[in-house]
Amino acid sequence: MAIAKNKLIELLNRDLALEYSAAIQYIQHTAVMSGAQYGDVIKELRIHAGEEIQHAVILADQIDFLGGVPTVEVGKIVTSADNVAMLRQDLAGEEDAIRRYKTRIEQAEALKEFALAQQLRNILAVEQEHAMDIKQALGK
Numbered sequence: 592m593a594i595a596k597n598k599l600i601e602l603l604n605r606d607l608a609l610e611y612s613a614a615i616q617y618i619q620h621t622a623v624m625s626g627a628q629y630g631d632v633i634k635e636l637r638i639h640a641g642e643e644i645q646h647a648v649i650l651a652d653q654i655d656f657l658g659g660v661p662t663v664e665v666g667k668i669v670t671s672a673d674n675v676a677m678l679r680q681d682l683a684g685e686e687d688a689i690r691r692y693k694t695r696i697e698q699a700e701a702l703k704e705f706a707l708a709q710q711l712r713n714i715l716a717v718e719q720e721h722a723m724d725i726k727q728a729l730g731k
Contacts, residue, residue, distance in 0.1 A: 593701040600659035602698070605666075606691055607650040612666035613684055614643035619670055620677040629674055632728045636681070639721050646714045653707050678729050685722040692718060 594602075617640035621633045651661035669680045692715040699708040 594698050596702060599698055600654055600657050603650055603654050604662040607647055608662050608664045609666040610643050610647040610650060612668045614640045616668045624674050624677060635724050642717050649710050653710055678725055682725040685718055688718045
């Protein structure tokens, strides 16, 4: 799983762009989600939005530390007018993030970037919590 440091920086920048888009998507979803039964879900997703921004800050700092330039690009954002569809979109994003961060941890460790790997583990734990929250909201 060993990759070059510049490739790792490139992949981290992709992750950073997707953290930006996750925050924006959560903000948009919480603004348009409606229905009394979604009140607690909306509150939780607003917390998720803030946590995604924290992830972006961590990634930007790590990219800079590794000698890269943090991206300002934003990944794809998906929207819907349907509450359940929004939650499914958010869950798909979290599941993608979980897969990416598991790989990224292995890549960081292969380069002996153990502090980065630890930061990525912390992010991964939060992303898994997000996925569990959304699955609960979906009744899964």
